[in-house]
Structure formats: C-alpha cells, structure tokens
Amino acid sequence: MSPTILAIESSCDETSAAVIQQGNVLSNIIATQKIHQKFGGVVPELASRAHQQHIVPVIDQALKEANIDKKMLNAVAFTRGPGLLGALLVGTSFAKGFAMGLGIPLIEVNHMQAHILAHFIDEPKPSFPFLCLTVSGGHTQIVRVDSHLDMTVIGQTQDDAVGEAFDKTAKLMELPYPGGPLIDKYAKEGNPEAFEFPETEMQGLNYSFSGIKTAFMYFLRDQKKKDPDFVQNNLPDICASIQRTLISMLMKKLKRAARETGISEIAIAGGVSANSGLRSKLQSEAEKQGWNVYIPAFEYCTDNAGMIAMAAHYQYLAGQFASLDVSPMPRMPL
Known part of the structure; x- marks a missing residue:
C-alpha cells in the first residue's frame, strides 16, 4: 500500500509540516522564525517556544492544503535529529501524541538523510x-x-x-x-x-x-x-x-x-x-x-517537512517504524 503520511520538521528555526500521498508531496508549509535576527543567530530557547506557537497552525494548514483529513493518515513522521534538543523535542512530542491519538505508526527521520532524499520529490531524480x-x-x-x-x-x-x-x-x-x-x-x-x-x-x-x-x-x-x-x-x-x-x-x-x-x-x-x-x-x-x-528546488534546500515526508515514504515501505518511547537525538549520525 502506498501511504498517506503527515511529516513534521522542527530541528532548528523552521517549523514545517507536509503531507505526502503515494510518494507525491501534496503540501509543504514552513513557518520561519524571525525573532533570531536581532540576536545574530539562533537562540535555542526562543526557537523551542516559537515551535510551540507554530506547530498546530502549520500542521492544520498542511492538512487543509493537501485536502487530507487526519483519519486518512497512515503514519506520522518527525525529525528525530540532528538538531537543537529543545526544538526537536517539540516536534517529537507532538508527533508521538498525534500518532498515539490516531492509533497509527510513528516514523523517525534523520534530518540529513532527508535533505538527500529531497531529490526524489521532483524530476529529474538521480540514479x-x-x-x-x-x-x-x-x-x-x-x-x-x-x-x-x-x-x-x-x-x-x-x-x-x-x-x-x-x-x-x-x-x-x-x-x-x-x-x-x-x-x-x-x-x-x-x-x-x-x-x-x-x-x-x-x-x-x-x-x-x-x-x-x-x-x-x-x-x-x-x-x-x-x-x-x-x-x-x-x-x-x-x-x-x-x-x-x-x-x-x-x-x-x-x-x-x-x-x-x-x-x-x-x-x-x-x-x-x-x-x-x-x-x-x-x-x-x-x-x-x-x-x-x-x-533541488529552492523550496527543498532549506529545512522543510517535504523532505522529511519523502524520507518517511521510503521508510514506511521498508517497514521502518519507531516506538512511542523514542526520544530526540541532537547528534544523530547519518
């Protein structure tokens, strides 16, 4: 079965959600955190708080734009690492709760692996x-x-x-x-x-x-x-x-x-x-x-959930699912 998956990205200062169905990315919503500009770099604590503020409206918009009801989802994917611990924790916790509430599998995604798999969102795709x-x-x-x-x-x-x-x-x-x-x-x-x-x-x-x-x-x-x-x-x-x-x-x-x-x-x-x-x-x-x-297209170069969704698609097909006690891994190796 080709799955319908909600993917969440929260590794740094972008809160993003995407929906993929049959290997096609239907939506890819990104909320950028402007608050860090005045500090000259990402402030981890502020990033975590901004993720908490953005994650629900971003996910809601991603589902609506994809015209997908949450009951149609086959799995929920999230970035486990690498990234900022507090930022990852927001996405991980939400994904776990969402998957548990719907009774569907959870998929943990390596952020760097997902960057590479962004090449399989659009044509041409590498051999x-x-x-x-x-x-x-x-x-x-x-x-x-x-x-x-x-x-x-x-x-x-x-x-x-x-x-x-x-x-x-x-x-x-x-x-x-x-x-x-x-x-x-x-x-x-x-x-x-x-x-x-x-x-x-x-x-x-x-x-x-x-x-x-x-x-x-x-x-x-x-x-x-x-x-x-x-x-x-x-x-x-x-x-x-x-x-x-x-x-x-x-x-x-x-x-x-x-x-x-x-x-x-x-x-x-x-x-x-x-x-x-x-x-x-x-x-x-x-x-x-x-x-x-x-x-890749500019949209898929910077941090985004579309690439997380694509990685999750292949992991779903391979039967690679995470347990509900999974925790973030800030220094997750490839």
Whole structure:
C-alpha cells in the first residue's frame, strides 16, 4: 500500500509540516522564525517556544492544503535529529501524541538523510549510486548514496560547517543574520579574484572551515587599520572573494570523490545548496567532468517537512517504524 503520511520538521528555526500521498508531496508549509535576527543567530530557547506557537497552525494548514483529513493518515513522521534538543523535542512530542491519538505508526527521520532524499520529490531524480554534497549551517558531508535508505558518509568537516563559515564571515562584516544569503547577493556584483584567502587542506575527503574564518577575521582587522570604511567600500568584492574560496574548497573534494569512486551522478543538498555561486560552479564543472548534476528546488534546500515526508515514504515501505518511547537525538549520525 502506498501511504498517506503527515511529516513534521522542527530541528532548528523552521517549523514545517507536509503531507505526502503515494510518494507525491501534496503540501509543504514552513513557518520561519524571525525573532533570531536581532540576536545574530539562533537562540535555542526562543526557537523551542516559537515551535510551540507554530506547530498546530502549520500542521492544520498542511492538512487543509493537501485536502487530507487526519483519519486518512497512515503514519506520522518527525525529525528525530540532528538538531537543537529543545526544538526537536517539540516536534517529537507532538508527533508521538498525534500518532498515539490516531492509533497509527510513528516514523523517525534523520534530518540529513532527508535533505538527500529531497531529490526524489521532483524530476529529474538521480540514479543509484550517486554522490551528494550535503551542505548546511551545521553539516558539510560528501555522501555515497546506494539506495533510498543506504547511505555512507565518505567525507565530512572536521570542525565547522561551510554554512557556519558563510554566516560567521557575514557577521564579521556586520551583515544581518542570516548572512550567508547576503554574501551570495553581494557576490554577484563583485570581483571574485579581488582578494585571496587561504584554503585549508585536509587528508582524504574531509573538510575544515575553522581556519578560513580566523584568517578572514585577521584580514578585516588589518584592512580596517588602513581604512576604517574598508568593508563598506569593498563589500561586493569581499563577498565574491570569500564565496569563491569556500566554493573552491567544497568542489576540490567533490571532484576527488567523483574521481575515486568513479561515480558521475552528482547532487547537492542542504541550505547552502541554495547558493547561486555553488549552483553555477557545479553546473560548469559538470560540463567539464561529464557529470549528471541534480540540484533541488529552492523550496527543498532549506529545512522543510517535504523532505522529511519523502524520507518517511521510503521508510514506511521498508517497514521502518519507531516506538512511542523514542526520544530526540541532537547528534544523530547519518
């Protein structure tokens, strides 16, 4: 039987609900939390409270938009991890209560696995095996995907994620949070070769982004000594240069992974996959390398329940259900 599933995403600062039926996402509602902007980053306690406020109206809207009555549901899915403990707890608790009240199965979903499975929401869909560069504020991974539920991390950051590097460098330039999309915006107007930043080299397919943040901080400090208005006078060029460097670091390891595995089906996923510079670089590299490239729609790049629903669809078909005593796992491995 092809199921009808309600999916809930609450891992960070997006409260989202989606309905999937017969493998088709019928609705995908997202409530973004604006409260964190004035703090320059996500405040976990405020995120948890906002989830509590948003979760009922978001789920109600998702069911209505999908034209699905709760009695038609075959299962309830939720993000178990990774993510913020308090935020995850809201989604987990609601999903458990909802499933228990309806007497239907519960499905726990790995947030990072779901980012990858977002590629199966719309056409074109990658063929197995494929490599997925999963890039977000909390993760940077190269994953070998052999089936919908068989994934192996073959490379990952050893410290900070690339999304965190984008946001931190933006913060150093005093750009408002979230700064990553603003770097992308200003970079379109700048010269990517204007400034040079050091690229950290790690063994194998692993990454490190802590060093470039430190180098960028000292770069700004030294430049401001010469010109206090250096950032505002050179903002597009600075953004274009730091973006080029971060994307170069990502692509070097991805090209190496493709070469070592012999896989030419290449995908990107996660919030940073919305970056236009990364998308453009991936497309141009695909032409050189002979890759088939898959880039999700913007709606499915950032945190959303549509991807949770798609992961739950395949888990339902495989009979992978959770017990009602399941608890959140903030550091849930892939």
